[in-house]
Amino acid sequence: MVVNDLFLTPTAVAFADLFLPAAMSPERDMQRVWWVPLRGMKKVCQYGECKSDDTIVTEIGKRLHPENFPWNNDQEWTDNILRTETPGYDGGYHELVERDIWVYPDFQYYKYEKGLLRADGQPGFSTPSGRIELWNTVFSLWGYDPLPDWAEPSNSPYSSPELYEKYPFVLTTGARHIEFFHSEHRQPELTSRELYPDPCFEMNPKSAADLDIKEGDWCWLENHRGRCRQKLRINPTLDDRVVRADHGWWFPEKDAAEPSLYGVFDSNINNLLPQCENGVTGYGAPYKNQLCKVYKCTEENSKEMPSICVSTKDGYSKAMDESNGDVKVGAIYNG
Secondary structure, eight states: OEEEEEEEEHHHHHHHSSEEBBBBBBGOOEEOOOOBEEEEOOOOOOOOOOOHHHHHHHHHHHHGGGGGOOOOHHHHHHHHHHHHHOOOOTOOOHHHHHSSOOOOOOSSOHHHTTOOTTTTTTSSHHHHHHSOOSSOHHHHHHSOOOSOOOOOOOOSSOOOOHHHHHEEEEEEEEOOOOOOOTOOOOOTTTTHHSSSSSSEEEEEEHHHTTTTTTTTTTTEEEOOOOOEEEEEEEEETOOOOEEEEEOOOOOTSSSSSSSTTTGGGOOOOOSSOOSSOOOTTTTOOOOEEEEEEEOOOTTTTSSSOHHHHHHHOHHHHHHHHHTTTTTGGGGTOOO
């Protein structure tokens, strides 16, 4: 197992046999290809023995299938991409980084009328019928319902009323914040953490008052799969039946070694989510329709954190199995 990353992460510590530090943007020659405009990035520094992921892929590729890797470095690879995959630009890497303007694509309106959306050059959209398909012909061919349909979540106030009695809030996860990009930029010395230092969940003020918790309190979010802790933020726009939680949290300032793993499970909302539960087509995941309960963190109920439980004791599910499903809150993370 090889991990190539900008930072030493919980995944690298837990699984990697070999860790390769990746070069950051100032340490690599490349074209900036995400969104527009097209523009070049020029290497200006080198830290230690870091290599770009482009260089690593090239070196591995030349050993496995050299015929598919005619370039020798990042600049030549970029030249190849610009020649083969960048219509409207006829230069190479050096021309791109030396240009004093950025390269924008040739914008076209009404592409469907001009045959610019289909491989056969015919007018229409890139569907089998050439039309906007409210009835999905591909789904029909694959044996799926060609029309959109509604399925009640597996855990909801309606599909699992007994569970709802124990966990009376609908949990939605994956809340986004401008300070972070998924799990990136959690290092405490970064401005992102200065602006948003702790993982947070949101509740309606009435719901918080009913539970006798207030803004800034550390609380446990828990259901039958596991629990994690986050800080409360009051949000009057939320329905009083809903809890909205952050995702992507880990703590680079904590101990890297097991069982801590940078505290990756302590505030990880994924502890409460199922795995491999999708729609019939394989799409769709239940990130926004689980159930949970909320209660305040105390010294007593926080003696053992989720990271220790998950990494050394097989987690919440093991505790549930060993007790025939009768696990009390104070015992869940005490083995």
